[in-house]
Structures are given as C-alpha cells and as structure tokens.
Amino acid sequence: MKAVRTHGRGGPEQIFFEDAPLPEVRSGDVLVQVRATGITPAELTWDETYQNADGTPRIPGIPGHEISGIVERMADDVTDFRIGDEVYGLADFPRDGAAAEFAAVRAVNLALKPRGIPHTQAAALPLSALTAWQALFEHAHLAAGQNVLVHGGAGGVGSLAVQLARWRGARVLATASSRDMAFVQSLGADVVIDYHATPFDHPATPFEDTLRDIDLVLDTIGGETRRLSWRVLRKGGVLVTLVSPIPTGEAEQNGARGIFFIVSGNRGQLDQISALVEGGNLRPVIAEVFPLSRAREAFEYGRGNHAPGKIVLQVAS
Ligand SMILES: NC(=O)c1ccc[n+]([C@@H]2O[C@H](COP(=O)([O-])OP(=O)(O)OC[C@H]3O[C@@H](n4cnc5c(N)ncnc54)[C@H](OP(=O)(O)O)[C@@H]3O)[C@@H](O)[C@H]2O)c1
Incomplete structure (x- = not known):
C-alpha cells in the first residue's frame, strides 16, 4: 500500500x-x-x-x-x-x-x-471531539449555566469544545488570535478575548485581567497560559489541561482542582458525537x-x- x-x-x-x-x-x-x-x-x-x-x-x-x-x-x-x-x-x-x-x-x-x-x-x-467531550463532560462535569473558558478556541480541539460547551448550555468564553475572534464567536462563544492583548492594549485586555469566577478552564495551550489561568477560576473551580501534567501542588495552592489527561477511544461517545453532527449541533x-x-x-x-x-x-x- x-x-x-x-x-x-x-x-x-x-x-x-x-x-x-x-x-x-x-x-x-x-x-x-x-x-x-x-x-x-x-x-x-x-x-x-x-x-x-x-x-x-x-x-x-x-x-x-x-x-x-x-x-x-x-x-x-x-x-x-x-x-x-x-x-x-x-x-x-x-x-x-x-x-x-x-x-x-x-x-x-x-x-x-x-x-x-x-x-x-x-x-x-475523532481525536478533537473525543478530547473536548472527555475534558468538558467526563472530567469536569460541565453543567448548564456554568462559565467555561476555552483557550485556543479556534484550534482543532478548541473549535469543538466551544460548540460542545454551548450545546450543553454553558456560558462560553474563549481566547483566540484577533484574526479568528469573529469565527470563534460564530461557533457559539459569548465572549472572545485576543490572546495577543497586553495590559497596555486598552480597551483590549489579557484574559487574566478581564475574567473572574470561571467554573472551568479548558487549557489547550499550556505553559504561561495554564499558570495565569488559576487567577480567573472561582474557588473550587476546575482547570483541565491537555498539554502536560500539572506540577504537584499547583492546583491546591490556587484553591482549585487541576486535571491532565490523555484522550482515549470510546465508541459510545463517538455515537453521541455523530448524533450531534447529524442534528446540526456540531460541525x-x-x-x-x-x-x-x-x-x-x-x-x-x-x-x-x-x-x-x-x-x-x-x-x-
Ligand atoms: N491530552 C490529550 O489527550 C490531547 C488531545 C488532543 C490534543 N492535545 C494537545 O492539545 C494541544 C492543542 O491541540 P490542537 O489540535 O487543538 O492544536 P491547534 O489546532 O494547533 O490549535 C491551537 C490553537 O491555539 C491558538 N493559540 C496559540 N497560542 C495561543 C495562546 N497563547 N492563547 C490562546 N490561543 C492560542 C492557535 O491560534 P493561532 O494559530 O492563531 O496562534 C490555534 O488556533 C496540542 O498541544 C495537542 O498536542 C492533547
């Protein structure tokens, strides 16, 4: 072959x-x-x-x-x-x-x-939708009405996570480059923040200075983005990161829960993802x-x- x-x-x-x-x-x-x-x-x-x-x-x-x-x-x-x-x-x-x-x-x-x-x-x-599904629903138990921040909302995983969180009835906030902000909004994000914004870019401001009381952060970026994300979580909130394990104690020091996981295959979840696609709820x-x-x-x-x-x-x- x-x-x-x-x-x-x-x-x-x-x-x-x-x-x-x-x-x-x-x-x-x-x-x-x-x-x-x-x-x-x-x-x-x-x-x-x-x-x-x-x-x-x-x-x-x-x-x-x-x-x-x-x-x-x-x-x-x-x-x-x-x-x-x-x-x-x-x-x-x-x-x-x-x-x-x-x-x-x-x-x-x-x-x-x-x-x-x-x-x-x-x-x-398969990889992106299963990852988004498992992060939001299996690991973080996202519920309707909660505030979720999706970092990298225009990415392979992020673009599906925005849609799935919206479908679940959450309020969706996302980061993306200025080029992709309108696109991420079209996927269902209520608020999109330019990830290039700096504290000097008034009125655009970085996510860590803009947001508070977030129930769940889905981090598809890692590094500095993960470290800054603890600030925007509510006490007891959850940060799910896809990029690398969270250093021991980092979540606890910030009064939150931290989760790193690797996606796994799952036919039942793929069937649910298919149904959402066929019903026009996920693209x-x-x-x-x-x-x-x-x-x-x-x-x-x-x-x-x-x-x-x-x-x-x-x-x-
Ligand atoms: N743990 C797991 O099971 C699992 C599963 C799937 C993926 N992953 C990992 O998850 C990560 C993302 O994967 P992906 O396929 O979604 O990648 P991707 O398609 O390349 O998407 C990344 C997105 O993030 C944006 N971005 C870059 N820097 C950013 C920042 N500082 N803040 C906010 N957004 C930023 C990029 O925008 P620009 O292009 O405009 O910069 C791009 O839209 C990868 O590291 C991948 O290995 C892990």
Whole structure:
C-alpha cells in the first residue's frame, strides 16, 4: 500500500510518502480502507509516534490517528461491523496510524461515521471531539449555566469544545488570535478575548485581567497560559489541561482542582458525537485538506499560524 512514514524523530523533514506493507490485523481489529485522516501537528513530538506500547522502537511509523473510511475486513473475533460499513474513530497512539491506504484499528475505537458529511470532515472529529467531550463532560462535569473558558478556541480541539460547551448550555468564553475572534464567536462563544492583548492594549485586555469566577478552564495551550489561568477560576473551580501534567501542588495552592489527561477511544461517545453532527449541533472545522502524497507539506503548514480547525489528509475520494 501507499503510506506516509516517519523515518526518525524530528519534524516534517522526516516524513516520506512511500510503499509500506499492509498492517497486521490483530485480535479485536478492523482493517479500514482509509478515506481521510486528521493529523495533529504536535504528534511528531509524541514518544508514541516512534514507539510501541512496550517501549520498543517503531521506525518507520505511520502518523495520523483520526480515521474515516470503509471496513475492508475484520479479525475473526470482531462481529460489530459489516464489510463496507462507513466508520470513523481513533487509532491507538502507540501503533501505526491512518496516513496510509489501509489501517488496522481496534473495533472498540470505531463507530459508524456521521451521515451527511464527507470522510474528509468526519476525519477531523475523532481525536478533537473525543478530547473536548472527555475534558468538558467526563472530567469536569460541565453543567448548564456554568462559565467555561476555552483557550485556543479556534484550534482543532478548541473549535469543538466551544460548540460542545454551548450545546450543553454553558456560558462560553474563549481566547483566540484577533484574526479568528469573529469565527470563534460564530461557533457559539459569548465572549472572545485576543490572546495577543497586553495590559497596555486598552480597551483590549489579557484574559487574566478581564475574567473572574470561571467554573472551568479548558487549557489547550499550556505553559504561561495554564499558570495565569488559576487567577480567573472561582474557588473550587476546575482547570483541565491537555498539554502536560500539572506540577504537584499547583492546583491546591490556587484553591482549585487541576486535571491532565490523555484522550482515549470510546465508541459510545463517538455515537453521541455523530448524533450531534447529524442534528446540526456540531460541525467539524477544517483548516485545510491535503492529498496523502503531500503529508510533509501538511505537517509544515501545521507548524505555522494556520486557519482555524483541523488539518486533514485525503487518502482516496
Ligand atoms: N491530552 C490529550 O489527550 C490531547 C488531545 C488532543 C490534543 N492535545 C494537545 O492539545 C494541544 C492543542 O491541540 P490542537 O489540535 O487543538 O492544536 P491547534 O489546532 O494547533 O490549535 C491551537 C490553537 O491555539 C491558538 N493559540 C496559540 N497560542 C495561543 C495562546 N497563547 N492563547 C490562546 N490561543 C492560542 C492557535 O491560534 P493561532 O494559530 O492563531 O496562534 C490555534 O488556533 C496540542 O498541544 C495537542 O498536542 C492533547
């Protein structure tokens, strides 16, 4: 098959479009004929991109963990799907991904693809929508009427988190660059703050000087953004960060709860996400679609200030 493979740790320069063996179909797997895969620019920095679950090296390895495609065949112990079903889902991180003509994915991490949208749009959902769902609803138990601040509201995760929080009935505040503020408002944010604003930019002011009594901060940025976010939380509020573990004691010192987690595949949640898409309550946001053969360019594009949403590789039309 044709595939995109990383030849070593590094950046897009390590990515090659080439021939590769078909993936091994293990117990519990579905072999999917890939139509499109969503990429996360940061995945080239993850250990799992270069290692198997037992720590042994996996080089060359195939990136792209969001998959949308067609069931080609199933392991003998899988009865959940039929050949030809249109599915989407999250491929495990310490295994080869979906930037290829075929990918083997655990059946439990796949669901029927939302009807009415093309594979290129469905492929923009699994990692980002599951991450947003698990952060808001599973970890932080967001309730209607609460105030939630989504950092990076125009990003792959943020653009879906804004929509999901709005759907849940929360008051949604978000940070974004000035270019994307109107777009994030169109997704359902009540207030959008320019993340480039400084204390000298009156009337625009930084989020940490503007906001107070926030129930939940969803941090997709990390670093200084996470550290400043404690100030805007109410006592006992929750900060969920996606980027790195929170240093011990930092949340407690600020009278809040702090959570870092890694997204996991979940068919039940994918089914709920599909229903929201089909009902017009959630829409994937696509920054750009590249053909599989131009994956290196796609990762390079992801390094810069790209358009809102996800970068998708189209494998076949
Ligand atoms: N833990 C997990 O399970 C998990 C799951 C998914 C993703 N992640 C991580 O979450 C992070 C975000 O992923 P993503 O796919 O959403 O990335 P992304 O699509 O690149 O989005 C990042 C967004 O943040 C904006 N931004 C940059 N600096 C900012 C700042 N200081 N304040 C507010 N917004 C800022 C960017 O806008 P501009 O382009 O205009 O600068 C962009 O719109 C990555 O580090 C990724 O690895 C973790």
